[in-house]
Amino acid sequence: MNKPALWIAAGAIAVYLAFASFEEPDRPALKPEGERQSSPDFALKDVSGATVKLSDFRGKVVLLNFWASWCAPCREEIPWFTGFEQEYKDRGFTVLSVAFDERGWTTVTPYAQRAKINYPVLLGGEDLMTLYGGVDALPVTFLIDRNGRIARMHVGAAGKSTYRQEILDLLKAES
């Protein structure tokens, strides 16, 4: 193989590896602080009718989860998130979830009760999906640092250990 061909092959491998690691959904990989974008603020109602804003949680590490009761992979993650809420809430962590069920609270409330969700559940719509970059499938989960910046976006279900590691890294970095 001649020299230019070797360089091209090496370049192709480097690009492949870069994208392979970027695309790997189940690997802890927080963005460096300097590269994080602010999470767009929103205000939504919870089941009691109270307005909850994302910015209310500034100062905490937030796991923001977009889900729906009809989404089987979303449902598999919920027990993990209730566990994280229980385990890390005293260290400045919270889960905040936004459900995208067409029938609204009629469906979400009984499902949340059945799943014993122990963190705030809000009801979202298309505006919020657009605000967060055109989310059109679920689950989507954001890890948000104490300064309200997005440290990681997971599209689709990720692994429990990946979430846990990222939560711990954010708590450790900013405690």
Added chain:
Amino acid sequence: MRIIAALLFFPSAFGQSAAVLSLAGAPPPVQAKIGAAVDAKLPLQLRPGYHVQSNTPTDKYLIPLRLTWNPGPLEPMAVTYPKPQMEKYAFSEMPQSVFSGNFDLITKFKVPPNAIAGPTAITGKLRYQACNDNMCLPPKTMDVSLQVDIAR
């Protein structure tokens, strides 16, 4: 402005919003006879890697595949769905009742005695909810139609 900024900052969660379930070619025209029953086939295809919940999902919160017909020249009597596949995915502890690949839905229609002979069409809606092995698309409703030729 905030929305534009968000669109710039966040990659779209999915570039896969185009329909994952579609007709597998044009459905064959229905050759119907006044006063008789006739079976009509709706051939469907799913994008590789995706599945839809079957007509009998394993949980009340999951959205079943459902074919319904609008009032028209033929009277729908029953829709026959294929036998669901029980599949276990990476995300699920329990198997899911799903359809994947290519499959047909068969509707038995009755042609009323007062039907008018000649070419016509029937229209309906197919409701479905699709997922791949780690994410789900929102439920969708697809318009469907069949060409019908009614003979005496």
